[in-house]
Amino acid sequence: MSEGETIDGVPVTDEQIQAWADEAEAGIDVDMLKKRGRGRPGRGAEPAQVVALRLTPQELAELDALAARAHKTRSELIRAALAAYAT
Known part of the structure; x- marks a missing residue:
């Protein structure tokens, strides 16, 4: 093992490596x-599509402030805005 190897800042010991090997x-x-549920939880039966959105620093700051006031994530706030716009 090389010196200074860490996982999330925790040093990896020879004993830990042996335990993993065992x-x-x-x-x-x-x-x-398979039961561990890796990744983000699904939002429906089909996989969600990721859409990139470019915002200026000011737009992002305004979005974050609004999301904080609404106790929502950026994504939740954007989805709610799109749903409101579509109706």
């Missing part, structure tokens, strides 16, 4: 890994 040699429970 776990891998014992076999990985694939069903357990």
Whole structure:
């Protein structure tokens, strides 16, 4: 192991590496890994499409301030605005 290796700022020890190797040699429970729910939760039956949006620093600051006041994320606020506009 090279000196100073870390994961999330925590030093990786030879003992930890050996424990990981032992776990891998014992076999990985694939069903357990699938149940962990990696990634963001879905918003429906179909995968959501990511859309890039360019905002000026001032627009972004205004969006963040409005989102904070509404106790919403940027994405939630943008989706709500689009839904209101579409109706």
